Amino acid sequence: MLNAKVYVTLKKGVLDPQGKAVQHSLASIGFNGVEDVRLGKYVEVKLSGTDKEKAKAELKEMCEKLIANTVIEDYRFEVE
Numbered sequence: 027m028l029n030a031k032v033y034v035t036l037k038k039g040v041l042d043p044q045g046k047a048v049q050h051s052l053a054s055i056g057f058n059g060v061e062d063v064r065l066g067k068y069v070e071v072k073l074s075g076t077d078k079e080k081a082k083a084e085l086k087e088m089c090e091k092l093i094a095n096t097v098i099e100d101y102r103f104e105v106e
Contacts, residue, residue: 028073028081032103034094035066069093073105081105 036042045063052060071088073081085103094101 028076028078029106030071030073030081030085030103031106032069032071032085032089032093032101033066034069034089034099034101036064037098037100040098066099067093078105 042064045065048065049060049063052063071085073084075081082103082105085105089101089103090096
């Protein structure tokens with residue numbers, strides 16, 4: 027079995043209102059040095075089999091078809 031970690035973030039230039047809300051909240055509780063906050067998604071996927079290259083190809087397809095909205099999001103993954 028292979029374990030994969032998928033990280034999805036908004037592309038640069040895409041507004042992140044949720045990140046801005048967190049940034050303002052941090053400032054309101056005294057963390058004034060935070061210049062920017064961008065939020066994303068973290069997904070763990072367990073894959074049967076042991077072929078890492080096949081797993082990477084499948085993960086790429088999963089990300090592009092479902093996990094990430096590639097119009098506004100970037101993704102990267104690690105297979106262990």
